[in-house]
Every structure is written in structure tokens, then in C-alpha cells.
Amino acid sequence: MPEGHSVHRIARQFQRNFIGHEVTASSPQGRFAEGAEVVSGRTLTAARAVGKQMFLAFDEDVWIRIHLGLYGAWDFAGEILIDPTIASANGRMGQTNQRGTDLVFDAAGENSLASIGAPRRARGRVRMSEQTSGLGGDDEWPPPVVGQVRLRLMTAATVADLRGPTACEIQTPDEMLATIASLGPDPLVGDIAEGEERFTALVRRKPTPIGLLLMDQKVVSGIGNVYRAEMLFRANLNPHTPGREVPEEVVRGLWRDWVRLLSIGVETGQMMTMDDLDPEAHRRAMAHRDDRHWVYHRAGLPCRVCGTEVVLEEMAARKLYWCPRCQA
Structure with a gap:
């Protein structure tokens, strides 16, 4: 999608x-x-x-x-x-x-x-x-x-x-x-700071797992399977954590990460979610989708950070990729 x-x-x-x-x-x-x-x-x-x-x-x-x-x-x-x-x-x-x-x-x-x-x-x-x-x-x-x-x-x-x-x-x-009005905030629509406050308030009162909330278009607009997996990994956040149990600063960090990643995606047309790549690694990432993500589509492969096998599971009938150690 x-x-x-x-x-x-x-x-x-x-x-x-x-x-x-x-x-x-x-x-x-x-x-x-x-x-x-x-x-x-x-x-x-x-x-x-x-x-x-x-x-x-x-x-x-x-x-x-x-x-x-x-x-x-x-x-x-x-x-x-x-x-x-x-x-x-x-x-x-x-x-x-x-x-x-x-x-x-x-x-x-x-x-x-x-x-x-x-x-x-x-x-x-x-x-x-x-x-x-x-x-x-x-x-x-x-x-x-x-x-x-x-x-x-x-x-x-x-x-x-x-x-x-x-x-x-x-x-x-x-x-x-x-x-x-029925949609969650979009960083490219309206005031970014107001969007952050709305997103934070919505997440912080929900018992729903954060891995589902990020895909709920009434909570935040535009995030799909790829960005969901990558944002959770970048935040070292277990996807099963209830939204209301995620610390406020982490929720705000998720919003700010979405602001950044969405801007990169619009500018480049590619869901680049890995930071601080050297020129050769960046070239590979732009040439090959599998080289531009931390965990997405890497089921059974070693985590790029800790070496633990990346897990693939279903969450609400959608594929979820995550590292059980980095995101414990």
C-alpha cells in the first residue's frame, strides 16, 4: 500500500x-x-x-x-x-x-x-x-x-x-x-507543533499496542508497514507496548522522527530510514531497497545492530518486522 x-x-x-x-x-x-x-x-x-x-x-x-x-x-x-x-x-x-x-x-x-x-x-x-x-x-x-x-x-x-x-x-x-477531520495529524498538513500535541495525546491515552497505533490513520496519517517497522526500531520500542505506557518523550520522538522521514520520502521518493551512511553505503541503499532499512523485510536475518535474528509476526493481519533484543 x-x-x-x-x-x-x-x-x-x-x-x-x-x-x-x-x-x-x-x-x-x-x-x-x-x-x-x-x-x-x-x-x-x-x-x-x-x-x-x-x-x-x-x-x-x-x-x-x-x-x-x-x-x-x-x-x-x-x-x-x-x-x-x-x-x-x-x-x-x-x-x-x-x-x-x-x-x-x-x-x-x-x-x-x-x-x-x-x-x-x-x-x-x-x-x-x-x-x-x-x-x-x-x-x-x-x-x-x-x-x-x-x-x-x-x-x-x-x-x-x-x-x-x-x-x-x-x-x-x-x-x-x-x-x-477524521484523520490523524499529517506533518505536511497544518501546524507541526499542533500535530505533535494531538498525536501525543492520542497515543498516551490508548491501551492499544503502539505497533497498531502507528498504523491507525485516525491516530497519525500516512504511516504504513515499512515506516511503522522502521520507526519502532529507531526508537528501540517494543511494538506490543500499550500506547499509554510509552513514555511521553518517546511518543514525541516518534512524531519528530515521522516528520523527518516523511520529508526525506517526499524529497527522494524512497523510504530511506538508515542514518549517517557513508557515501558508498548510501549509494548501495539508493540502488537496493534491502540496503536502506534496519529491519523491514529482514525476517530471519541478523539485526544490523546486535546480530539477533529479526522476527516476523502478524499484527492485525499485517506483517511486522522487529528485533526482539534491540526492541525488548
């Missing part, structure tokens, strides 16, 4: 390529036909991410809420202006052909643009989520529909195709605000 950094990057791509443009909307799959008819011919006025959810605004205060879930992905095609603040890419975001750009792919299918600076214009396709299969680019315009496209948004120069989302629905402004 895409974690918060990916959704923020997608929103920024919409901000650069779609805001201010009239869009033609359709639902080739047919499951969003009525919604597509509502927004077709309108101008996109805003794109915002909160945690794992994205909201697209159109004139006359019409909104679409999108939650990619486990299988959702956006594919972009056409003349794509890459936002310099998201000049690298994660998973299907940019993993397919972008003619005119120099892409560096890692062994897991992630990639980054070679430099960060002025926006680049690219013809081809950019896929945005966290999966690793890709599309080939071509020069046909508009590009043919491939697969089960729930929603296609098209300007004169750019197309965005949405496949496999958990949610794609029209919302009124009040419904959009109610959805956002």
Missing part, C-alpha cells in the same frame, strides 16, 4: 500538471461513470494529500476523494512537468519510460532523476504508487486505455489514469472536510 510520502508526491504532480487546466474526465471501466460526468469540462483548482488519501478539487466546489489502497495506482502520460521538489520517484511513480529524462533504476524498480533543479518536460508515461510493474511509452495521443481504468483525467497535453483504488468518489466540501 502506498505510504504517505507517495500520496504527497502524486498530489504535487497534479499541482504542477493539472491545476488551472480544464479536464476531460471519463471512466473507461464504467465504475465511476457518473462521477466522471460530474467533473468533465471543469477546471482542476486544487490537489491535496492528507496521509494516504488525496483530494482533487474542481470549480464550483466539486471534490473527488481517492484512496489508492493496496492495489491502486496513477499512470501519467503526455508532456509531464516533473516538480523539482519531487525530482526522484518511488515504485510506479516514474518507473516506466520517460523520454527526455535520465532515469536511474534500482534493483527493486524504484528510480530517481539524476539531478534536482528546474522542472523537466518528458514525453512518455509515469506510474505513481508503490507497485513494480510498468507500462511502455508510445507517441499515440491520447494514449490508448490499458487495463481497468476507473478514472481518466485528460488535459490538452497530459493524461492521468487511475486503476484499482479502494475509494474514488465525489464529495461535497463538507464531506471532504469531515473526511480530513
